[in-house]
Amino acid sequence: MEQDFLRLIYPQWQGGNIASWFPDFEPQKISVGYSLGAELLNFLCPYSSNVKQVPVSFKATERGEKDGILDKVPLCEQIAAALDILRTEGPNKVLTLGGDCSVSVPVFSYLASKSPENTAIIWMDAHPDITLPGDAYNGFHAMALSACLGEGDPDILSLLPGKVLKKNVLTLGVRNFERNEIVKRFNDWGIENIRPAELEKDTVKIEDWLKARNIENVLVHLDLDVLEPSQIQAAVGKDSHGLTIKTVLNCISAISRKANIIGFTIAEPMPRTAILLKEMLNQLPLTHL
Structure with a gap:
């Protein structure tokens, strides 16, 4: 059943190894956050x-590393489940709401398989997300862009229909x-980056980049940590000197002027206040009033 548009809620948390970054939270609660x-x-x-x-496992107490990837087994199962939904629905455009950054992997792979030559990824993030299994950090969310480019764990790559x-x-x-x-990997792969200070001035470089490559379709990944944390703190990461909300909107507008956005991911939300509030509500006798 082919659909033009699908919104995919993808509450995946296993891609992140973030508990040590939040010492004020219980590891299980912040991970599943x-x-x-x-x-x-x-x-x-x-x-x-x-x-x-996408159905996601919440067995946070059974975490383990395999082949240099934390929680590889449930990640593979959830990638397969996401692809099953995509193949059943057959959308031409997908909005993905995560979850950690790796929620983009099956969606972008599926959409890119339709027209790989003239499809681009524009990855908006404080970090490049091009680590590989065996690197110092084993969270798959930091390997997400690598996987979209066909680099990484062979078991995961074998599930993906495109790159x-x-x-x-x-x-x-x-x-x-x-x-x-x-x-070094970033440079070896020839990836270009436009820094926040340049984007705050204008977005001309985005349009020039798309035009030079004759790109028709774009997959946009928006990690909320690309935003300036002093303006809004909505993500796991909080590196300073990020983009303002206005600049993010300007970037998306610039992309839309030159190409079709067929995939859009919003990733890495970490609602700290909501997690605390949820925990408080769970301890109140609200079901017995």
Whole structure:
């Protein structure tokens, strides 16, 4: 059953290894907090008539590494489940609400498989997300862009129907490359990045990049940590000197002027206040009043 548009709620949390970054929260609660973020994004977005949700395991006490990837087994199962939904629904355009950054992987792979030569990824993020299994950090959300480009774990890649060419990838707002090997890989793969200070001036470079490659379709990944945390703190990451909300909107407008946005992901929401409030409500006798 082919649909033109699908909203995919993807409350995946297993891609993140984030508990140590939030010492004031219980590890299980902050890890699974991604799922609450996905639900809130769906609540806040405008109404959509075609909404599906990827089934996600919440067994947070059974986490383990395999082949250099934390929680590889449930991640593979959830990627397969997402692809089953996509193949059944057959959408031409998908809005994905995550969840950690790796929710883009099956969706972008599915959409890119339709026309890989003239499809681009524009990855808006404070980090490049091009780590690989065996790197210092084992969270799959940091390997998400790599997987979209056909790089990474062979079991995961075997599930994916398509990939985007490395020459057709642009990152916006990356300001924390984390380690030297990431910088080298970024340069070796020929990925270009437009830094926040440049984008705050104008978005001409985005349009020029799309025009030079004759790109028709774009997959946009918006990690909320690309935003300036002093203006809004809605993500897991909070690297300073990010993009303002206005600049993010300007970037999306610039992309729309030059190409069709066929995939859009909003990822890495971490509603700290909502998690605390939910925990308080769970401890009140609200079901017995």
